Amino acid sequence: MRLGPKSRVAASLSHCCEQELSVKCETPEDLEKLYDSMEVVGVTCLGASHAMLSRTTFDMCIVDEATQVLQSTVLRPLFAAKRFVLVGDPDQLPPVVRSRAARRLGMEESLFHRLMSDAATSTLALQYRMNAPLAALANTVAYGGKLLCANDAVARARLDVDLQASI
Structure with a gap:
């Protein structure tokens, strides 16, 4: 299931969107049953504030482009999982932080960079x-x-x- 606006998803994947899948749900119990039946859920880090994720624990959370996400933003989806994998390229762009003071205080460092070590990185x-x-x-x-x-x-x-x- 893809959580978030259907307009942000390729037309060929619209059948996987929450908006499409939940059309036949008439009660909160129907919605809960739908959510509980999903084995894979796609959402942006910002979209991870969805009510479904606050009630669910996943086995794994995979965050793509993790070197470009603020630490405070990437933590939310990680709380919904037992384990996580951060995918990214440390030689590419860091998170965008406009405030010079915030950059100076370390906000530009992603969780990927913070956790990067030979033992934890492949x-x-x-x-x-x-x-x-x-x-x-x-x-x-x-x-x-x-x-x-x-x-x-x-x-x-x-x-x-x-x-x-x-x-």
């Missing part, structure tokens, strides 16, 4: 998003040659652009 070297030339650039700038294309199809991937059609 670095994934295979990537599926960049072809070989782009991966080479990323390796030069940030990853010390440790980033690898997952397979030959990824390494050779190209975007064909018809320049005549765009004129």
Whole structure:
């Protein structure tokens, strides 16, 4: 189930949205039964204030892009789980904190960075998003040659652009 506005979800996934799934619920008991039947729930860290999450404990909470989330924001979903995994890239953007005073006091440090240690961190070297030339650039700038294309199809991937059609 995806909690949050249906308008923020791809049309192909709208059938997984709370708004769609709860249409037939006529009583609070129906709603509770629906929520209790969900094995996987998707929500943003800010959306984790949903009433369902205050009554539920999940086995696992996985937070994607965790290096970009404020510590105070990421804690809420973690309280709804027995265990958690923070996924992110410490070499990418930190949380956005506009206040210089808040940055100086450490608000820019994510929980991911705070907990990062050799014992608690696993670095994934295979990537599926960049072809070989782009991966080479990323390796030069940030990853010390440790980033690898997952397979030959990824390494050779190209975007064909018809320049005549765009004129």
